[in-house]
Amino acid sequence: MLVDQERLKKENAALLSQFQTKDLQTLSLLPSKIVGAPGFIPGITTPASFILDKGGKDNVNVGDSVVLENNLVGKIVKVSSYLSKADLITNTSVSFTAKTLNGGIGVIKGAGEDKMALDNVLLSENINKEDLVLTKGDIQSDGRGIPPDLIVGKIQSVEKVPTNIFQRAEVKSLVNFTKQSIVFIVVGSK
Numbered sequence: 001m002l003v004d005q006e007r008l009k010k011e012n013a014a015l016l017s018q019f020q021t022k023d024l025q026t027l028s029l030l031p032s033k034i035v036g037a038p039g040f041i042p043g044i045t046t047p048a049s050f051i052l053d054k055g056g057k058d059n060v061n062v063g064d065s066v067v068l069e070n071n072l073v074g075k076i077v078k079v080s081s082y083l084s085k086a087d088l089i090t091n092t093s094v095s096f097t098a099k100t101l102n103g104g105i106g107v108i109k110g111a112g113e114d115k116m117a118l119d120n121v122l123l124s125e126n127i128n129k130e131d132l133v134l135t136k137g138d139i140q141s142d143g144r145g146i147p148p149d150l151i152v153g154k155i156q157s158v159e160k161v162p163t164n165i166f167q168r169a170e171v172k173s174l175v176n177f178t179k180q181s182i183v184f185i186v187v188g189s190k
Helices: 002-019
Strands: 027-036 049-052 065-068 071-079 084-088 095-100 105-110 115-122 132-135 151-159 166-172 182-189
Touching (some): 105 166, 115 151
Parallel strands (some): 071 151
Antiparallel strands (some): 027 182, 049 084, 065 182, 071 084, 115 166, 151 166
16 A cells, blocks of 8 residues: 555656646647566666557557657657557667757767767757757657657767768766656647
8 A cells, every 4th residue: 555655656746747847738648657668677777668558549659759847758669559669769779850959950869778879960060068959859740759849868978070071979868767657658749
C-alpha cells in the first residue's frame, strides 16, 4: 500500500509539472508509464529506448514525439495494441533538425550513452558552449512528428575547424533518463 501511495505521488507530481508547462498546452499529451528499458543496466549503461504502457489502442503511432515538460525525450518507433517503443534522443538511430537560440541550424544525431551531436552547422553560425539547443520542428500533415521549440539539451563543447564547411557540437540532454518513470506522448497537434 505504501508503494502504491509513493507511486501515485510521483505520478501526480509529474502530471502537475507537465500540465503547468505553458509551451505545450496546445498539444495533445498522453501520460505513459515507462514499463521497460531494454539493455539498460543501472550504473553500467544508460537507456537507449523505453517501452511505454500505451499503444495503438490509445491512438499512439510511429513517429509520435515523447516529451517531459518542455524537453524532447524521444520518438515512437514501434507500436503494438497496448505497448510502444520510444527510441531516446541519445539513441544512435535518432536524428532530426535542431536550432540554437542564436539561430544556428543543424542536425541532432544520437551518439549513444547520454550524448548527442549537433552536426552540419555552417561554420559562419555562432554556436557556443552552454547554448540551449531546440527542435526546429518536423510536424507532418497528419499533425504527428516533432513539435518546434522543444528543448533538446545544452551544448557541452564546440568543434570548429576553419578549413571545414561545417562545425559540430556535443550536446547533453537536460533530462536524466535513468530517473524517469512517466513521460508524455504527443499524439498529434490540435
